[in-house]
Structure formats: structure tokens, C-alpha cells
Amino acid sequence: MWQTLLAASQVLLGVLQGQPSSASLAQVSPSLRPGAQALAFAGLRGWARAHALLRARAARMPPAPVRSLLLLGLALVTENPPRYDAHTLTNQLVEACQRQRSTRAAAGFVNGCMRQTLRAGTLGLASLTQADQLNLPDWWLQQLQADHPTHWLAIAQAAATPAPMHLRQHARKSQEKSAVSAVDTPQAAIKNIASPLRGDRWGGGWALHEAVPVQQLPGWDQGWWSVQDWGAQQAAPALLAALVPRSDGRRPRVLDACAAPGGKTAHLLELADLDLLAIDRDADRLARVQDNLQRLGLAAHLRCADAARPAEWWDGQAFDAILLDAPCTASGIVRRHPDVPWLRRATDIASLAQQQRALLDALWPTLAPGGALLYCTCSVFAAEGPEQIQAFVARNTDAVPEPSIAALLPTSAAATETPLDNLLGEHDGFFYALLRKRPTGAA
Ligand SMILES: C[S@@+](CC[C@H](N)C(=O)[O-])C[C@H]1O[C@@H](n2cnc3c(N)ncnc32)[C@H](O)[C@@H]1O
Structure with a gap:
């Protein structure tokens, strides 16, 4: 068990240093990876609680390698229900600490912190703030409360719950x-x-x-x-439903502007015959689009480019439809990526909203009159969803919002029996907006 604890603590160390858990997990040996992921995710789902407990136990914050091990131990030992016997967990954590040069000297300290926490029992958890209990940074919870005065608690609780596949x-x-x-x-x-x-x-x-x-x-x-999560599976049908057949009988020209790793690209091609250009500015991620299309027996034109600079990649022929699955905070997919809140800063919302605005503004001129653009983000923050689109429509009088699935808010499975439009339900959080370009000459 100590090997898995050590591998999981390396993943948490990466998060402390700003590295996504997926990148660290890729470095873990394949035999340990599933176990390390399960423990690292449990650690991340108890991240705020473990930090609060550590602050109460340690006069000074220990160095990052010790901290990551202890945070893991504290999160696991206060898990409800616990997955391990507390004393076995503590012994194995101390063993892991002793096996690693960078943490060896801190084994006594780690042991002491864990045993103090065991003695304090649930009393030790009494001073947790609401944000700590919901396992979110304070700024994140405040933003959720401001954006979703009715549903913030259900969204936060859903974010803390592992998602089905x-x-x-x-x-x-x-x-x-x-x-x-x-x-x-x-x-x-x-x-x-x-x-x-x-x-x-x-x-x-x-x-x-x-x-x-x-x-x-x-x-x-x-x-x-x-x-692919149910929420993400709504993109391709929504865009295709808005597609108007071409008068020349050719396959529709479709742009997937932020395509990697290609989940929605492939879905579009599974459902319709399209002349599809898939763009992403990240070459490594774009290679995954190719791999996915190949496994699925599908084909598209792929281009590594900045979608916000059409002058560098657009041939001047208008697209009949555009999917813009824009980069965002990923605040809607925390249940699948529990590292997200701890890798983000409050200022990211504004800077990502600025990128989304630039992408919308750059791509709109490449859409044919009468064509449709589906904008989406896997975010539940209003600045990346409704506010972004309201501002876009206000400055583009030829953009007409059409009825679409709009905001999908993640809540627990029990929240709704029949998901409908603007739904709350057992899926990731997404925002969708469908914009039609007014045909030339139309009022
Ligand atoms: C939300 S992910 C897309 C997920 C993808 N649509 C899917 O369903 O698999 C956003 C993608 O946008 C890409 N991206 C961000 N800014 C971009 C830009 N200016 N031009 C092109 N791609 C960009 C990122 O590299 C990332 O792969």
C-alpha cells in the first residue's frame, strides 16, 4: 500500500506546484496508476479539509513533498466512510515517508500529525468553513453563489461527488x-x-x-x-439540428475551432457526412484527434493553428456551421477533474473570458450568412456562458440567438428524473448557445 500512497502523493505534489494530475499520473508506472489515481482523487476531494487540519497541526508549513504526503493522509483518514483502517493507513503513510529521501527526516512529524488527528476525531473538523466542507476555494464558492443564487449548493455538492463513466x-x-x-x-x-x-x-x-x-x-x-459525458454529447446533435442543407448539394463545410482531443469532432462525423476542418493550437492534443478519428474510422482536415487568427488558416470560403468549444475554467467538470479548483485562480475567469471573446469575434466573419455557430464551455461561471453571449449579441446585430439547450448544471442523480432544457441533472456542467447569422439583406 505504501507504494500507491507514495505515487498518489507525487500527483498531489504536482498539484501543489501547479501541474494537472493527468500529467503526473502519466508518469506513474501502469501497474500502480489506477490505485494512485483513486487515492490522489480522494486526496483532492478532501484537499480543503486536509489543508485546514494541517494548518491546525503544524506551526509552520512543511516542505512540499512532506506536505503532499500529509495532505493525502489527512484527507484519507477523515474520509466518510473511510476506505482504510486508520492505523493501517497511518503506518503505511509513515512507511512511504521513510522510503523517500526528500521526506525521510519528517517521518516522526507525519506520524504525530496523523495520530493527533485520529485522537481529535470529528471534533477536529468542527472549525471547517463552508468552503472547506464543500472542498472549494473561497473565491470559487463566492462566484458560484453569485452566479447561481438558487442552485449553488447542489452544484458544489455534485462537484465533490465522483462521476459515473x-x-x-x-x-x-x-x-x-x-x-x-x-x-x-x-x-x-x-x-x-x-x-x-x-x-x-x-x-x-x-x-x-x-x-x-x-x-x-x-x-x-x-x-x-x-x-464522453452526457453533457458533452449534446454538442454535435445541437449543431447538426441547426444545419441548413447547401443549395449546391455538397457536404456542409463545418469548422470545429477548438477540437482537441476530438470528442465532439468525432461525434459530428459519426452523425453526418461533413467536410470538416478541425483546428487546435496545441500540436500534441491535435495528434490525439487524429488517433481518435482513426480508431473510429472517421476523417477530417486537421490543422494546428490559433483559431483566433483566421488570416493564418482560413481559405476565405465561409463555413455553414461552426463549433466553438472554447477554452475555459472547466468549472463544470470538477467531479471528473478534482484538481481543477486547486489549479485555478480567481483572475483566470476574466482572462479566459477574454480569450473566448477573441475567438468569437475572430470566427464570426468566417460563418456564412444563414449559418449557425454553437458556442460551448464546460463551465458553470456566468462570465464564460450567458454573460459572454449577451455581450457578443449586443455588439453583433447579425447574431440571432436560437433556442438551444443553454446551461446544463450538474447536480446529484436524484435531483431530476427527466432532464430537459436548462436542466439540472447527473452530468457535467456545460453552457451552450446557438447563434444564427442573419442572412444578408434580412432585417
Ligand atoms: C475544451 S477543449 C476542447 C475539447 C474538444 N472540443 C472535445 O470535445 O474533445 C479546448 C481546446 O481549445 C484549444 N485552444 C485554446 N485556445 C485555442 C486557440 N486560440 N485556437 C485553437 N485552439 C485553442 C485547447 O488546446 C484545447 O484543446
């Missing part, structure tokens, strides 16, 4: 037979391990009863499935 079924392969059994179709192969997603309007989403490594999914290599 959602799949998207490849629409073009629904009649395909399994290469393994030569009998099963995707639906037959999945029905014992997953349930159809509630409120699924295009009919291809599944929730796994238990998360599994993707390679274990029947038909994964055949491209039957992609991992």
Missing part, C-alpha cells in the same frame, strides 16, 4: 457484429454492464454500472465507443 455509441456502427463473438452488436454487448443514459435525445449514450479500463469494453478497438 459515460459512453457514446458510434452511430454508424450500431448494426456491426463483434469481431470477438461474431454475434453481438454494440447494444447486445453492453447491456449487461451499462444502462442507456436518461434523457438521451439522440439515442447513443450509455452509463456504465462500474468504470472499467476502455480496453476492456467490448468493441473498443472496433470503434464502437467513445468516453
